[in-house]
Amino acid sequence: MLQDQEAHALQMERTFIAIKPDGVQRGLISEIIERFERKGFKLVAIKLVVPSKTFAQKHYYDLKDRPFFNGLCNFLSSGPVLAMVWEGEGVITYGRKLIGATDPQKSEPGTIRGDLAIVVGRNIIHGSDGPETAKNEINLWFKPDELTNYTSNQEKWTYGEH
Ligand code: GDP
Ligand code: MG
16 A cells, blocks of 8 residues: 555646735735645746736636626735645645635635635635636636746655655
């Protein structure tokens, strides 16, 4: 069993994570990055941007028929957003676990939203919800040459032999 684990081939994934304007303004950037970094995930892209409203509407296109869509897009475009791409095994699903439920009232303690936010309209962070959205969101927010490719020095210690 141990041998299987040590021999496993790495199944790297990438996900799009963004600290929304409320998280940036509340000084939570380092706290949030630390949680992803400490877990062992690898940062491959990062930038601070103020998205236009049109850009926010593209990002949240799937929610265009929801009553809160306009307010949500106004909010996302109201200030700097820290856009990031994180890489690692299972990072899409586990990133969502680190983030917690959409409504911070329902997020478990220990999660980012559970520990650091109170209301759904100011839940401080976004994370892709599946492989397709991850791909689309990374392509929307980043140009290919903004995504780095490197081997982390800690990889062999985080994953073992492979
Ligand atoms: P997420 O993937 O957990 O961020 O949740 P969704 O994709 O369902 O919604 C996107 C964002 O819209 C959420 O993170 C919230 O900021 C916002 N949102 C979702 N549901 C509501 C709601 O019922 N009311 C308001 N005001 N905002 C909401
Ligand atoms: Mg979502």
